[in-house]
Amino acid sequence: KAKSIGRGQAFLYVTALRLDAVVRRLYALELHRAVDEGEFLLLYQPQVDLITGEITGAEALLRWHHPERGILSPITFLPALERGTLAATVGTWVLDEACAQVAYWRRNGAPNMRMGVNLFGAQFHVGDIVTEVIETLDRHGLPPEALELEVTENIAPDNDDVVLNSLRQLHNYGVGIAMDDFGTGYASLSLLKTYPLTRIKIDQSFVHGMLDQEQDASVIRATLDIARSFKLKTIAEGIETENQRHYLLEKKCMEGQGYLFGKPIPAAQFSALIEANKLSNELA
Numbered sequence: 001k002a003k004s005i006g007r008g009q010a011f012l013y014v015t016a017l018r019l020d021a022v023v024r025r026l027y028a029l030e031l032h033r034a035v036d037e038g039e040f041l042l043l044y045q046p047q048v049d050l051i052t053g054e055i056t057g058a059e060a061l062l063r064w065h066h067p068e069r070g071i072l073s074p075i076t077f078l079p080a081l082e083r084g085t086l087a088a089t090v091g092t093w094v095l096d097e098a099c100a101q102v103a104y105w106r107r108n109g110a111p112n113m114r115m116g117v118n119l120f121g122a123q124f125h126v127g128d129i130v131t132e133v134i135e136t137l138d139r140h141g142l143p144p145e146a147l148e149l150e151v152t153e154n155i156a157p158d159n160d161d162v163v164l165n166s167l168r169q170l171h172n173y174g175v176g177i178a179m180d181d182f183g184t185g186y187a188s189l190s191l192l193k194t195y196p197l198t199r200i201k202i203d204q205s206f207v208h209g210m211l212d213q214e215q216d217a218s219v220i221r222a223t224l225d226i227a228r229s230f231k232l233k234t235i236a237e238g239i240e241t242e243n244q245r246h247y248l249l250e251k252k253c254m255e256g257q258g259y260l261f262g263k264p265i266p267a268a269q270f271s272a273l274i275e276a277n278k279l280s281n282e283l284a
């Protein structure tokens, strides 16, 4: 009896594994189609000056417009995308699309607008990311400071020199480099001396907790102190309430991003936001 249960479990286990492999293959096929058919799109989330509310930049956030399942968020497909080299192809598209968009906004009402673009690890290992970024900026007539590349520590496991050297070249060229989700990784402090950074993005988990949990508030204050001593700019992610905005301002965090100021929206809607922002700042 015991034996048959064991066999049954083994069967279930093997079936589950096979199913997983099948689902993965299906997903890989679908992702290839998505690239070929242009099913990806970018939404843009405003980044604002916490004092004036003025829009300082946008972060480009990837979505997959799946023909049957509608608009999918990155958590559903990034793991599958990042398993292969397809991520590099998508990354190239994201970079070009986001740069075209910010070039348009800089010509139409927001001359100092900055664009945040998240990078995939694969982009450092397929082709030459340094040349690609410089050529993309040139193609769209953008100065390097119009672009801010967002990286996490996952992008350079074991401080991979290939990745860090590329980032150093881009940093020297004048492109912004932001450490995303700061405080959530294993090596947050030590990476401050290995990564060439211009900005720290304070992870939203600390922002969400900081008014109730002293530990989260401590992480926020410590991060802002460290950023000051390393002469890095900061931005807080995930700001949803006025109280959070006030607390961050009191601690001298000058920029923010979050639902309080705007969710990720399509480019056309963002253009309207820029117009409204300009008007309210002219009136103020």
Ligand code: C2E
Residues within 6 Å of the ligand: 045, 060, 061, 062, 063, 073, 074, 075, 078, 094, 117, 118, 119, 120, 150, 180, 181, 204, 237, 238, 239, 240, 257, 258, 259, 260, 264
């Ligand atoms: P991230 O770069 O840390 O982006 C911030 C995420 O927080 C976004 O989720 C955004 O929609 C969400 N968010 C912004 N404000 C708030 C808020 O006030 N409250 C809450 N609860 N959430 C907020 P999203 O768009 O689902 O993206 C998730 C992650 O997927 C991103 O995290 C980034 O790591 C990755 N990702 C998105 N687009 C790209 C891309 O083009 N390339 C790469 N490599 N990764 C991307």
Ligand code: MG
Residues within 6 Å of the ligand: 059, 118, 150, 180
């Ligand atoms: Mg980001």
Ligand code: MG
Residues within 6 Å of the ligand: 180, 181, 201, 203, 204, 237
């Ligand atoms: Mg983040």
Ligand code: MG
Residues within 6 Å of the ligand: 180, 181
């Ligand atoms: Mg994240």
